[in-house]
Amino acid sequence: xxxxxxxxxxxxxxARTNKLLELDLESRLKPNGLSVDHFRVLRCLDRTGPIPMRxxxxxxxVEPANLTKIVDRMTAQGLVIRLPDEKDRRRVLVTxxxxxxxxxxxxxxxxxxxxxxxxxxxxLEEAEPIRTLLSDL
Numbered sequence: 001x002x003x004x005x006x007x008x009x010x011x012x013x014x015a016r017t018n019k020l021l022e023l024d025l026e027s028r029l030k031p032n033g034l035s036v037d038h039f040r041v042l043r044c045l046d047r048t049g050p051i052p053m054r055x056x057x058x059x060x061x062v063e064p065a066n067l068t069k070i071v072d073r074m075t076a077q078g079l080v081i082r083l084p085d086e087k088d089r090r091r092v093l094v095t096x097x098x099x100x101x102x103x104x105x106x107x108x109x110x111x112x113x114x115x116x117x118x119x120x121x122x123x124l125e126e127a128e129p130i131r132t133l134l135s136d137l
Contacts, residue, residue, distance in 0.1 A: 017122075024117055028110045032103075037062060037070050039107060042079065042096065046104040050083055050095035079103060 006012050022036055029039050040060040045051070048059070057067040071094055074080040079100035085091035096104060119127055 025114050042100055042104040045096045050093040052091050056094055
């Protein structure tokens, strides 16, 4: 196998595609005053309910130390609430505040529009084959 030029390497192409997708999502979220990280936290918590910080960090693709700062900002904005974990008092759970639930509901259309953009950009009519491929990695 010959050595591929950087711009032809699969890892590079995936990273470039991710960058393009994040730029699209950022532009859709900007009018709502939200970052991609805030969007991911809101939508994740809407699906999971209260979860530990470490699990939330994993789900939203953020380092735990960075998630603490994100959750601090979102708490100050009234979007999320920290709760003690009744099963393990050493852990802290994060959940949506009422304003966060309302904001998350408003983001569902943006989420759908962005998913449609992704499929169109990739030239796919159906998401399942690529979703399965990427999930299996």
